[in-house]
Amino acid sequence: MLLNLLLLAASLVIIAVSADRFVLGAARSAELARVSPLLIGVVIVGFGTGLPELMTAVLASIRGNPALGISSVIGSTVINSTLVLGTLGAISAPAISSSVLKREGLSQVAAVLAFSLVIVLWQNRIGYIILLVGLAVFSFLMIRQAKTKDNVNLELEREVAQIEHSINWSLKKSMVITLAGLAAVLVSAELLVISATNLAKSLGLAPALIGVTIVALGTSLPEWVTAFAAARRGQSDLVIGNVFGANLFNATGVAGIAGTISPDILHIRHLQLEVGFMIAASLLAWYFLSSQRRLSKKEGWSLIVVFALWIATVSL
Numbered sequence: 001m002l003l004n005l006l007l008l009a010a011s012l013v014i015i016a017v018s019a020d021r022f023v024l025g026a027a028r029s030a031e032l033a034r035v036s037p038l039l040i041g042v043v044i045v046g047f048g049t050g051l052p053e054l055m056t057a058v059l060a061s062i063r064g065n066p067a068l069g070i071s072s073v074i075g076s077t078v079i080n081s082t083l084v085l086g087t088l089g090a091i092s093a094p095a096i097s098s099s100v101l102k103r104e105g106l107s108q109v110a111a112v113l114a115f116s117l118v119i120v121l122w123q124n125r126i127g128y129i130i131l132l133v134g135l136a137v138f139s140f141l142m143i144r145q146a147k148t149k150d151n152v153n154l155e156l157e158r159e160v161a162q163i164e165h166s167i168n169w170s171l172k173k174s175m176v177i178t179l180a181g182l183a184a185v186l187v188s189a190e191l192l193v194i195s196a197t198n199l200a201k202s203l204g205l206a207p208a209l210i211g212v213t214i215v216a217l218g219t220s221l222p223e224w225v226t227a228f229a230a231a232r233r234g235q236s237d238l239v240i241g242n243v244f245g246a247n248l249f250n251a252t253g254v255a256g257i258a259g260t261i262s263p264d265i266l267h268i269r270h271l272q273l274e275v276g277f278m279i280a281a282s283l284l285a286w287y288f289l290s291s292q293r294r295l296s297k298k299e300g301w302s303l304i305v306v307f308a309l310w311i312a313t314v315s316l
Contacts, residue, residue: 001202007195012218014188019051020222022181028174050249052219055189057258060211063193066262068215070119071208073250073258074278075216075314077112080243081278081285082307084223088239089300095293104244105286107138108251112282115251116275118259123266128259135252192218208266212274212314240289247282270314277310 053076057069114134118127169177196215200207223239223246284306288299 004195004199007191011188011191015052016222018181018184021177025174025178028169032171053250054254055185056192057254059189059193061258061262067208067266068211069258071211072215073255074274075212076220076250077247077278078281078310079220080247081281082303084243085285086300086303089295093297104241108244108247109286111248111251115255125263128256131252131256
């Protein structure tokens, strides 16, 4: 059991670091290849940050354990909506632009609701494919809107510029780092799935419980660290947009691909309870942010309390 625990911890650290290297390398390679900053921001930065969740869920499904991957999506969504946003609010009480709330905010709520319907009422390949179609439609609308609205375009270009200014790699070095990062993500995700499954067996627990707690916490760690740092730098819109984007990608892309690979009946003990908690957390976070277009410190701490209640609930 100790070996599995150490492998689990190590794989979580490696997958977080390697995913970050992959995003940086891919963004730099695309920039040197004169790819539009708009596409870099939407496709590479936006979806690349969800690579740990995607690889973990896909490999779990390939190994015939879709509940581990799907439960990690549920857990990551709750953690992003409570712990990550709660930390941001508790530290800096940020103001939020209306464009972020209207675009990413409403979209992630719709994605979470659609994901919930599929895994509770419609657990088959068609339902998961519909989630992927929803992601494709959102991506298309996002790119089209960014081309016509300067404020959206500026947000994306600012995010890409931060990456470009932080590194000065050649194209060859960027491509090597991209491929190495991707390979490390694949290997660490495989170790994560194996160690999580074995740990669950040794403790007499369902793999889904490990997925919704430890795995979800580990794959959401980069977002939490980013939120903590951004709160001190006053970059709240960027973090909130990324959190909403991560929830949307997890609920549609990650769940859609994992479920399409293995559309088996999910053996999750308290599926309805966990899904209900996920919906409530997403709606509560969006309500706090949209009520006065500011996340107060009181609301931030309230979200952190909700996160503590979540951990206590799923651990029972």
